[in-house]
Amino acid sequence: MEHIRVMRFIVATTAAVFALACAPGDESSSADTAGKASTSGVSLTGAGATFPYPLYSKWFSDYANNTGIKINYGSIGSGGGIRQLTEGTVDFGATDSPMTDEEMAKAKGPILHIPSVLGAVVLIYNVPGITQQLKLTGPVIADIYLGKIKKWNDKRIAGLNVGTSLPDADILVVHRSDGSGTTFIFTDYLATISAPWASGPSRGKEVQWPAGLGAKGNEGVTGQVKQTPGAIGYTELIYAKQNKLPFASVQNAAGNFVEPSVETVTAAAAGAAERLAPDTDYRLSIVNAPGAQAYPISSFTWLLVYQKQADQEKGRKLVDFLKWAMTDGQGVAGSMDYAPLPASMASRLTERLGTITVGSGT
Amino acid sequence: MSEGDGAAVIANGDDAPRPLRIVGSAIADRVYTWVLTAFALCIPALLLLLVIALGLAGWPAFRRFGFAFLTSSTWNPVAGIYGAAPAIYGTVVTSIIALIVATPLGVGVALFLSDLAPRRVRQPVAFLVDLLAAIPSVVYGLWGIFVLLPFLRETLMPFLRDTLGLGGTVFFSGPAYGPSMLAAGLILAVMVLPYISAISREVLLAVPRSQREAALALGATRWEMIRGAVIPYAKSGIIGGIILGLGRALGETMAVTMLIGNRHEISASLLAPGYTMASLIANEFAEASSDLHLSALMAVGLTLFVITMIVNGIARWLVWQVGRTGSGRP
Numbered sequence: 121m122e123h124i125r126v127m128r129f130i131v132a133t134t135a136a137v138f139a140l141a142c143a144p145g146d147e148s149s150s151a152d153t154a155g156k157a158s159t160s161g162v163s164l165t166g167a168g169a170t171f172p173y174p175l176y177s178k179w180f181s182d183y184a185n186n187t188g189i190k191i192n193y194g195s196i197g198s199g200g201g202i203r204q205l206t207e208g209t210v211d212f213g214a215t216d217s218p219m220t221d222e223e224m225a226k227a228k229g230p231i232l233h234i235p236s237v238l239g240a241v242v243l244i245y246n247v248p249g250i251t252q253q254l255k256l257t258g259p260v261i262a263d264i265y266l267g268k269i270k271k272w273n274d275k276r277i278a279g280l281n282v283g284t285s286l287p288d289a290d291i292l293v294v295h296r297s298d299g300s301g302t303t304f305i306f307t308d309y310l311a312t313i314s315a316p317w318a319s320g321p322s323r324g325k326e327v328q329w330p331a332g333l334g335a336k337g338n339e340g341v342t343g344q345v346k347q348t349p350g351a352i353g354y355t356e357l358i359y360a361k362q363n364k365l366p367f368a369s370v371q372n373a374a375g376n377f378v379e380p381s382v383e384t385v386t387a388a389a390a391g392a393a394e395r396l397a398p399d400t401d402y403r404l405s406i407v408n409a410p411g412a413q414a415y416p417i418s419s420f421t422w423l424l425v426y427q428k429q430a431d432q433e434k435g436r437k438l439v440d441f442l443k444w445a446m447t448d449g450q451g452v453a454g455s456m457d458y459a460p461l462p463a464s465m466a467s468r469l470t471e472r473l474g475t476i477t478v479g480s481g482t
Numbered sequence: 483m484s485e486g487d488g489a490a491v492i493a494n495g496d497d498a499p500r501p502l503r504i505v506g507s508a509i510a511d512r513v514y515t516w517v518l519t520a521f522a523l524c525i526p527a528l529l530l531l532l533v534i535a536l537g538l539a540g541w542p543a544f545r546r547f548g549f550a551f552l553t554s555s556t557w558n559p560v561a562g563i564y565g566a567a568p569a570i571y572g573t574v575v576t577s578i579i580a581l582i583v584a585t586p587l588g589v590g591v592a593l594f595l596s597d598l599a600p601r602r603v604r605q606p607v608a609f610l611v612d613l614l615a616a617i618p619s620v621v622y623g624l625w626g627i628f629v630l631l632p633f634l635r636e637t638l639m640p641f642l643r644d645t646l647g648l649g650g651t652v653f654f655s656g657p658a659y660g661p662s663m664l665a666a667g668l669i670l671a672v673m674v675l676p677y678i679s680a681i682s683r684e685v686l687l688a689v690p691r692s693q694r695e696a697a698l699a700l701g702a703t704r705w706e707m708i709r710g711a712v713i714p715y716a717k718s719g720i721i722g723g724i725i726l727g728l729g730r731a732l733g734e735t736m737a738v739t740m741l742i743g744n745r746h747e748i749s750a751s752l753l754a755p756g757y758t759m760a761s762l763i764a765n766e767f768a769e770a771s772s773d774l775h776l777s778a779l780m781a782v783g784l785t786l787f788v789i790t791m792i793v794n795g796i797a798r799w800l801v802w803q804v805g806r807t808g809s810g811r812p
Contacts, residue, residue, distance in 0.1 A: 197768035223771060292659055297744030297761075299559075299769025321560065325769045328558035333661050333755050334744030336765065343627050348635070348659060 168201020168214030216301020258313030267331030293332025540781030579667025588678030681723030
């Protein structure tokens with residue numbers, strides 16, 4: 121009988137173990153242990169935007185070589201980065217579109233937005249028979265994407281491109297189907313410059329597109345545009361440059377047609393930086409920025425950190441890294457086709473990093 | 483642990499009184515039963531937890547939009563209005579296209595391999611068809627973008643629409659850009675083909691030789707033999723294979739996302755872009771930060787789950803029906 125009782129105990133324990141293995145809580149508990157493991161080590165973890173990931177990974181490897189501090193980063197998308205930071209599972213987040221007030225309220229404390237570098241969105245096109253660079257204005261782009269301008273030889277496009285023989289072809293609008301910071305920057309610009317766009321699809325990482333096809337990722341949009349005569353799409357500047365795609369120059373707030381490049385994107389930030397309020401939280405949009413050479417569809421990408429760092433060791437390391445990113449890191453950015461921050465802004469941000477409190481502040 | 487115990491009992495078996503040995507093995511049996519039952523219960527438990535998790539997460543969206551969530555075509559993350567009708571429609575239509583194309587092909591290949599092919603052709607062809615199942619979804623998607631879409635846009639779509647004159651019907655009207663429900667349906671057809679073909683082949687090969695010989699002895703031609711004696715025998719198995727293919731088609735994500743054009747619109751034309759539930763979740767989940775948006779995506783997940791269950795239920799019923807009527811015949 122004793123024997124049987126022992127057996128029953130074993131069986132019960134085994135069943136309990138299996139039940140635990142099946143339970144949904146398993147994932148979070150393993151995440152907890154992972155978090156604890158990294159606390160005892162020296163490394164920092166971050167997650168978020170995919171757009172600056174190539175630069176960030178270069179930053180992290182350079183920084184590890186210089187200081188020995190390892191930083192792990194998951195490029196899971198801006199939304200995921202914000203979620204993970206809000207839940208406190210990472211030490212810093214990264215996003216291509218600033219957090220909303222609603223999102224900030226859900227976090228475990230005040231969050232600082234630290235612009236790291238700049239990105240831009242360019243319009244790529246496949247118009248048979250044209251050799252010159254296409255010129256476009258904000259309202260025309262908006263009307264193309266609203267489906268109001270349907271042909272390439274429309275008067276409003278032809279009027280901007282005198283001397284270019286535009287074909288009598290249908291315009292196929294291509295947009296991103298997946299939620300993306302690129303879409304946010306693009307729709308933010310359209311909503312700023314076009315009233316019908318602002319009251320219609322408005323701005324967001326996903327919007328309700330009035331026209332066209334959705335393609336997944338920069339490569340999906342590019343593939344679709346390259347293949348389809350008459351197509352227009354939008355991608356990140358770096359992606360278009362690295363793949364040598366033709367892109368349009370866009371009229372800026374000063375009335376000039378500006379070709380997107382590292383310099384013109386930094387110029388957009390410089391134009392906006394001059395007008396910054398002293399107490400800005402840097403959640404600012406720089407689309408359609410002032411400045412003669414400013415490319416209008418530009419934006420910051422942000423690193424997100426809690427202002428109160430509970431863990432002393434980690435907090436200090438994070439601040440050190442951010443300071444490095446504002447100085448040495450900016451030099452690396454330019455060499456990788458990312459537009460660096462204007463120098464004046466980088467030094468202001470370095471000062472701002474001093475407001476992060478480290479240690480038993482909670 | 484239990485096995486060690488059992489082994490010990492058996493090892494001592496010679497010295498020990500007989501009844502103890504029987505008790506020992508009974509305990510081992512009982513442990514074995516319990517462990518296996520626990521394993522078996524894990525699966526339904528997992529399923530149940532999945533439904534509960536999806537239901538809880540999707541509940542806010544269902545409560546907010548009610549039945550309109552399933553019937554409305556508006557999907558506007560900015561305004562926070564969600565209706566999944568185009569995605570539901572697209573999922574069903576692309577899966578139907580896939581089955582219409584893949585079923586005759588898959589069963590045909592299986593019949594060829596089981597009844598017509600010479601022995602040395604059978605193995606390589608069967609291997610190649612099975613290999614289709616091993617290709618990753620994203621590779622199908624890339625192939626679709628670079629090979630299938632240009633072919634559709636420049637050859638097949640104009641052929642269907644203009645040469646065959648199908649453009650007059652609602653099913654093939656409108657401009658042909660390439661990304662479309664037709665493209666998604668065709669890529670799905672290729673992806674489900676190995677499932678239908680492999681299962682049909684195994685079932686056809688399992689048809690007893692006597693069945694075939696009897697038909698031939700009665701003077702049947704080869705075609706009559708296949709139609710009259712082989713297919714009825716294998717019918718329920720073939721339907722099972724088709725159902726497995728359908729399950730795959732309903733849930734397939736990556737390749738479809740890359741080819742369907744991702745447009746929230748119900749259009750009768752197969753040349754028009756559409757959406758599927760799986761691709762909707764894949765597209766938007768990573769960047770969905772508002773609670774309602776996440777909830778709407780979870781609700782789409784639950785809807786997909788329920789539709790898959792219903793389809794599978796119908797399929798089971800079909801197999802059962804066929805099995806019942808079929809068993810009387812041979």
